[in-house]
Amino acid sequence: MKYIGVYSYAELIATGLTRKEIRRQCKTGDLIRLGRDRYADKAADQVVCEVARRGHVVSCLTALRYHGVWVPGTATKVHKRGNSDAYRKANALCRQYGRPESLRSAVDDVPTALRHAAKCVDGEELVAVCDSILNKELMTIDEIRTEMASAPLAKRRLLDVCDGHAQSGTESMVRCRLRSRRISVRVQVQIEGIGRVDLLVGDRLIIEIDSEEYHRTAEQYEEDRRRDRKAAELGYLTLRFTYAAVTTGWADAEGQVLAIVREGRHLRRGTKKKTDTRITSANP
Structure with a gap:
């Protein structure tokens, strides 16, 4: 996965930092507090930092691109999601089928990003995304089917024609x-x-x-x-x-x-x- 450099408080603690050390690094500038429960180091990805400052996480096609998955379109549009409160205030956020879930890492993992991508793309583009996930062995077809369980039948049927041998x-x-x-x-x-x-x-x-x-x-x-x-x-x-x-x-x-x-x-x-x-x- 592409280097991110943005962490939650829990993730910093998991690296071995103490609460005191986190406060010290914030004072020295080695860590930058982006907002509620989000910190960045000096080499952090600036796109992810900007999304974190707004209280959102990078998701959907953009998150999949960070994981090395082929996605349609260009890298200029940033796909992001928020919590339940965020969806009541903004319409430009990606959604999954079903209720919003909690925000964890600054960039969604592949299964979470895929669930949101399933609502953003259709047809051959969704097949291409799933092909890439399979080709890179990030998920199995059974795992993809599980994550797509809440998607409409028409989209779930597309999984029958996916092929992990495809190179692009x-x-x-x-x-x-x-x-x-x-x-x-x-x-x-x-x-x-x-x-x-x-x-x-x-x-x-x-x-x-x-x-x-x-x-x-x-x-x-x-x-x-x-x-x-x-x-x-x-x-x-x-x-x-x-x-x-x-x-x-x-x-x-x-x-x-x-x-x-x-x-x-x-x-x-x-x-x-x-x-x-x-x-x-x-x-x-």
Whole structure:
């Protein structure tokens, strides 16, 4: 988890500090009192500090981002929650299904953040968030189901299509969109001579997707081209989509995929019912 540096009084005591030492550090400036039951050290995250000063805690998508989970959107919007009194005074706070709960750490843990995110996002975005949680082994699918027990049935059903093999949220989104079109797609497929590919449609259409955080070096760019050349030698087609292509230009990207599928070019001639021995997948 990203370094926070904001603590409750109980958390400071748990580190071994005494009440006297806490008061002394507040006087010397080593600790800064942000408000009721919240203290920060000199290296504390300023976004979390500002939320704590208002008596709230970082939650929902922002908290999940702090835990390293892929979330949709940008980091500019700060998702936060409060106690029961706070919800009577402010409307810009995230909520979970059911009653508000007590405020503990300055940043919610993954289960609490997920419960609040479940009310903020729908469809493929919720699937992508849960995929990321599974991929990073922060929770199991059974634990996610338990935390989502109070969510509407439509959202709980989305858990049936989650896949922890997905390496990025954009990959999850593309998988959901293609399957909604009744297109057969496999995730993180290992192909001999090429390596692991993000998605494989049919027998021979490889789809590689760049995540928002992915920045190519010259070496990475050349490796991508090498893989594409090798794929072509082995009879595969390759489409590469950027983060922008998935999030804002999907109509064009989807059109490319659909054109290939309609023409049957995603399938090998004469081997439609055979298995390519070069292909292995964790989730056939």
